[in-house]
Amino acid sequence: MTTPVSFPHIPPADRPITFQESIRWCRRVCRRSDSNFYSSFALLDSRRRQAMIALYAFARITDDLADAPTAAATGHLQLAQWKASLLAELSEVRPASEFVDPPDPGNSLHDYRFLWPALRSCVQQFGIPLPPLLELVDGVISDLTPQIPANWQALDHYCYQVASTVGLACTHIWKRSAEIPEQAVLDCGKAFQLTNILRDVAEDAKRGRIYLPADQLQQYGVSQTAWLDCVASHDTSAGPPRTQRFGSKPHDGQLPGACMPDGDWRALIDATANRAYALFDSGWNTKPFLTNSSQRMFSLIWHTYRDLLHEIVSHKEQLWSTSKIRLSYLHKSKLLFAHAVPRGEPKR
Numbered sequence: 001m002t003t004p005v006s007f008p009h010i011p012p013a014d015r016p017i018t019f020q021e022s023i024r025w026c027r028r029v030c031r032r033s034d035s036n037f038y039s040s041f042a043l044l045d046s047r048r049r050q051a052m053i054a055l056y057a058f059a060r061i062t063d064d065l066a067d068a069p070t071a072a073a074t075g076h077l078q079l080a081q082w083k084a085s086l087l088a089e090l091s092e093v094r095p096a097s098e099f100v101d102p103p104d105p106g107n108s109l110h111d112y113r114f115l116w117p118a119l120r121s122c123v124q125q126f127g128i129p130l131p132p133l134l135e136l137v138d139g140v141i142s143d144l145t146p147q148i149p150a151n152w153q154a155l156d157h158y159c160y161q162v163a164s165t166v167g168l169a170c171t172h173i174w175k176r177s178a179e180i181p182e183q184a185v186l187d188c189g190k191a192f193q194l195t196n197i198l199r200d201v202a203e204d205a206k207r208g209r210i211y212l213p214a215d216q217l218q219q220y221g222v223s224q225t226a227w228l229d230c231v232a233s234h235d236t237s238a239g240p241p242r243t244q245r246f247g248s249k250p251h252d253g254q255l256p257g258a259c260m261p262d263g264d265w266r267a268l269i270d271a272t273a274n275r276a277y278a279l280f281d282s283g284w285n286t287k288p289f290l291t292n293s294s295q296r297m298f299s300l301i302w303h304t305y306r307d308l309l310h311e312i313v314s315h316k317e318q319l320w321s322t323s324k325i326r327l328s329y330l331h332k333s334k335l336l337f338a339h340a341v342p343r344g345e346p347k348r
Contacts, residue, residue, distance in 0.1 A: 025114035026118050030056050043339060051121075051126055057118070062079075062137055065079055066140045126172045152213055155211065166189060168189075184285040184286045187279040190276075190279050191283050195276055197212070201320075205227060261320070287302075
């Protein structure tokens, strides 16, 4: 969980938290997340970069509240409070500079009050609608009591809630004009989330979660019990993972004790990846509707995720025998350099 970010001098509760104090706090949240997204913000102009920092801090905190080591009931309560705070703070029309948060030591989310001035400014300045942000919280709440999606339609809805909603908000910041290619934006978010799901199959299984549809598991003869038991039988706590921190280079053989699910699980991974590839192709149509600097950021994120999907498909055996498959540090650096040069980004 992202721990509350503190300041050397905390503003008294009886005066407003300024926008500059808020954006500095959000920037610290982003830096501590160790995400590929944050480095891509440098490609944007100052106004859009600050908006992305505020939006990403909100998304990061929302996600971390669900991952906190607390009981499900506590998590539900915290996220319900978080959703209520979001609704209250962004529903009222007032300048971010006038934000005053009354002290409430009993509220476990009180330390996150520094988010609101920057997020309010972001939402007001770029006309970001409130419903996608609320739906993001709903999607994260659903992760507290996860159920295996019955089919692609159910998984598609989950991907919309936790990823496409963020894409819609981002596109309001990046767009060149009032027009937004909504279907392309939705598809792009779903492609990113399917990539995350494939990358994290083992990690999620350790937590008793399966995000691939139940009817697809059945179609490919994969047992849900075997899927979860396989990971449980492979305990790597005795030592560090063999994969490099920043690399996805395959190792020879499998780790001692590693196992694989039953059935044609490789074909299931390929089928899911093919679905994601089609969504990536649709999502690419978002780019022409964005400002020049936003196009470069979008292209960087799109290529990063699509290249990661290719690594997953190419090295799917590693999904169960090593830590997360990642792009190498060199690969990510080359992508960032190519996009930092105007007109230098790779084609689709």
